[in-house]
Amino acid sequence: KKYCGSLWGTENVWLPTFFKIYSFNPEIKSIKQGETVTICCKTSQFTSNCNDCVSWYKQKAGEAPKLLIYYINRLQSGTPSRFSGSGSRYGSDFTQTISGVQTEDTGDYYCQSYHYINIVQKPPSVRVTVTPSVSLLPPSSLQISGDSAALLCLLSSYSPQGALVSWTLDGSEVTEGVVTSAESEQDGRYSRSSVLTLSKARWEEGELYVCRVTHDGAPHEASFHKSRC
Incomplete structure (x- = not known):
């Protein structure tokens, strides 16, 4: 170029x-x-x-x-x-x-x-530009046995800063129960995390959970199919 x-x-x-x-x-x-x-x-x-x-x-x-x-x-x-x-x-x-x-x-x-x-x-x-590594961690069995379930989305080793995170559940965007951290920087690379917390009932009803990331205008995602566990 x-x-x-x-x-x-x-x-x-x-x-x-x-x-x-x-x-x-x-x-x-x-x-x-x-x-x-x-x-x-x-x-x-x-x-x-x-x-x-x-x-x-x-x-x-x-x-x-x-x-x-x-x-x-x-x-x-x-x-x-x-x-x-x-x-x-x-x-x-x-x-x-x-x-x-x-x-x-x-x-x-x-x-x-x-x-x-x-x-x-x-x-x-x-x-x-360094593309973020995106991973999605499902709730633990201990969490599921309680009243709620939390999914964790991790973004790591990307540059520049400014990665945006959103969640979808079975194709519909979810905003309630989402907490996204501020970006942290180390040696010119950035990372952040986002947690989606659901009630036990909503967790049991859902099937496909997707963490969507937009970075430098490009889309990235990680997904979790509950039935494939």
């Missing part, structure tokens, strides 16, 4: 001070973990054999830009080997490729240039 920015803004000054860029639409591109993505940068003039004219930076919210690649294709110390840069010393088109993106690669990517160049493009932001 290859993405390039589109011009919309006004001229600004960005470090170093003699280098000018335009502000571009920060369109977010959602990429699944493990995919390969290429983002491109087009300069306003040819680079005139200046092999140190183009560098790549990544910036996360609230942090200073971090140098990833310099001299068009040389990795800065600490930059993972999944990053690479390409382009011609005499050209005006440059690319950065991330082979097998990870959640920590989420951020805004900038190309920087200087020497004879006075305009470059800021490519789109990149957001890495």
Whole structure:
């Protein structure tokens, strides 16, 4: 997948001070973990054999830009080997490729240039998506022998945050008796849980229980057929 920015803004000054860029639409591109993505940068003039004219930076919210690649294709110390840069010393088109993106690669990517160049493009932001693992645990036999029964839906190891949970019983949505936890984060991955509590009578009447999850616009689900236990 290859993405390039589109011009919309006004001229600004960005470090170093003699280098000018335009502000571009920060369109977010959602990429699944493990995919390969290429983002491109087009300069306003040819680079005139200046092999140190183009560098790549990544910036996360609230942090200073971090140098990833310099001299068009040389990795800065600490930059993972999944990053690479390409382009011609005499050209005006440059690319950065991330082979097998990870959640920590989420951020805004900038190309920087200087020497004879006075305009470059800021490519789109990149957001890495990790699909949630969804599992549904039925009530225990001890619970069923009481006055109520609870089903537990677990969502784990997903990114970005914002997973939504709903329940259906025999095809009809259920909202009463549903308690969904807040999302928790660890190492850039998110998790949450949702519990559906039913009366013993309603549990005995029902057959198909489904926990439905919507994450990054895509549906996921886990189901439990009571008669198949």
